[in-house]
Amino acid sequence: MIAPSILSADFARLADELAAVPTSDWIHVDVMDNHFVPNLTLGLPVVKSLLQVTDIPIDCHLMIEDPDRWAIGYAEAGAYNVTVHVEAANDPVALARNLKAAGSKAGLSIKPGTPLEPYVELLKHYDTLLVMSVEPGFGGQSFMADVLDKVRQARHLVDTGHLKLLVEIDGGINADTIEQAAQAGVDCFVAGSAVYDAADPGKAVEALRAQAAG
Ligand code: DX5
Ligand code: ZN
Secondary structure (H helix, E strand, O other): OEEEEHHHOOHHHHHHHHHOOOOOOOEEEEEEEOOOOOOEOOOHHHHHHHHHHOOOOEEEEEEOOOHHHHHHHHHHHOOOEEEEEOOOOOOHHHHHHHHHHOOOEEEEEEOOOOOOHHHOOHHHHOOEEEEEOOOOOOOOOOOOHHHHHHHHHHHHHHHOOOOOOEEEEEOOOOOOOHHHHHHHOOOEEEEOHHHHOOOOHHHHHHHHHHHHOO
16 A cells, blocks of 8 residues: 655645545645644644545544544544554553544554554554654655564564554655565555655556555
8 A cells, every 4th residue: 555645745735736646545644743743734624624625545644742632633524544653642542442433543653763562462452553764753754674673573463363453654665665665564655755756646656556566
């Protein structure tokens, strides 16, 4: 699965930018609050507008403090998957339950420096695991291959039936890095600059998909 991140799109033309990637599996929307990360992007009103102009499922990545308070609104608005950071969540089990009750999938994200082991038990409450392969906050950063160990761990837990989870990766995914991520066991690839800095974003999505499939 390929999920273009609109962080690298033209924010003045978001409807057009979504239309430019019609074969995407998900559209990845980065919500940043300038507290959890040192950058500020967009919030619920923009997500509600995006939901009006596309049928592609919206994947909200909340890089915000106090997701226990704010995440539910994205699920209620109709986002397909709502991902919160384990480093920010106060009660991640209740949060997952509330997101699913509101009608979305529940996603848990871990920063590059956060280990997976302490959260394995928690993951049974979640539908997706978003492994960050850059420090969250900005597009266009270099891929951190070290995090692929966490992808392999998660893949193993899924393949051996210990977890039922979709493994997503975010940060630095492009033509040079997607194959190693695919080999490590990623299901869903977020790509911002590799899609929206390309001359033809729609073709870039298809090229990444073909590479991921090997
Ligand atoms: C970064 C965001 C990413 C970002 C990825 O904090 O979570 O989704 O858009 O951008 P690229 O693909 O350019 O690394
Ligand atoms: Zn993201």
